[in-house]
Amino acid sequence: MSRFQSLVSTKWLFECISNSNASSKLRILDSTFHLPKANRDAYGEFKQKHIPGAQFFSITDCCDHSSEYEHMLPKPQDFAKYVGDLGINNDTHVIVYDASDGYGFFSAQRAWWMFHVFGHEQVSVLNGGFKKWCEDGYATSNIIEKVKKDTFIPKFREELVKSFEDIERNLNEKSFQVIDARGSDRFNGTGPEPRPGIKPGHIPSAKNIPYGTVVDKTAGTLKSPEELKEMFVSSGIDLEQPLVASCGSGVSACVLSFAAFQLGKTVPVYDGAWVEWYLRSTPEQRANCPEDTV
Structure with a gap:
């Protein structure tokens, strides 16, 4: 990944929106996603209030609908059509944010990563997300502006995506470290997973860095x-060695990938994450999984 300006402030975005020349080159995307247990409607919330000019980017719509796993990466041509319909071309500077309770550091990074996977490096995350935008006193809108469709040409970067087979081989080869962005209770097998039929636990030898750790809470x-x-x-990661991020279903892993990117490090994401791993692995390939230790 290039070192394009990956993090922008609310002040920077406000000034761009206020400048007609600058704003014409931007596309702001609300990429809010809530876990099933939250029982919240991300698009419904977007319709009520969002950053002026923003379009809605749904990671549950822009995905591989043929997969049995949630919001897996879509095919390149499907991603191209989806973002093209949002008025994005290969020269557009995309700004992504989300309205999560975690200061906008949850699903926005999934959108950021997806754009990188399909070869678009001109994408930035709004620092602090929608929560900080509102706290800083900037205006919101309930108007969804119509945009002219555009053409986006994808360039798939397979090196940014890891598969089940990649992780399975690594159990023996140990060619890269694995970091898991889920909460410590889920990682350690002491707390429930948010999806029915999935037990907690983790990939053997993985390290745990809950995604909320990246935020300065003050x-x-x-x-x-x-x-x-x-x-x-401090979590036992050697930043000089290869690293892969995982989580529950491929969303919060992107938060850790984004954090590492700020340090000049490219970190691929295991797209199927723990849900796929749990369903496809053998008991010997799972650590701290309750049903495997009874």
Whole structure:
């Protein structure tokens, strides 16, 4: 991934929106996604209130609908049509944000990663998300503007995506480290998974860094590079060695990939994540899984 400006402030975005020349080159996307147990309607909330000019990017619509797993990456041509319908071409600067309770560090990074996977590096995450935008006193809107469809040409980057087979081989080869972005209770097998039929636990030898750890709770923004480095290192991660991010279903893993990106490191994501791993692996390939230890 290139070192394109990947993180922008609410002030920066406000100034761009206020500048007609700058705003014409932007496409703002609300990529809010809520876990099933939240019982919230992301698109319904978007229709009520969003950053002026924003379009809605649904990771549950822009996905591989033929897969048995949730919001897996779509085919390149399907991604191209989806974002083209949102008025995005290969020269568009895309700004992604979400309205999660975690200061916009949850599903926005999934959208950021997806654009990178399909070869679009001109994409930035709004630091602090919609929550900080509102806290900073900037205007919101309930008007969904019509946009002119455009043409986006995808360039799939397979090196940014890991499969079940990649992770399985790595159990023996140990060619990369695995970090898991789920909460520690789910990782350690002591708390429930949010999806029916899935038990908690983790991939053997994986390290746990809950995705919320990346946030400076006082400022409501991403931690500094120095703090992010300490976060990885204190969790037993060697930043000089290859690293792959995982989570429950491929969303919050992208938060850790994004955090590592701030340190100049490219971190692929295991798209199927724990849900796929749990359903396809053998008991010997799962650690701290309750049903495997009874």
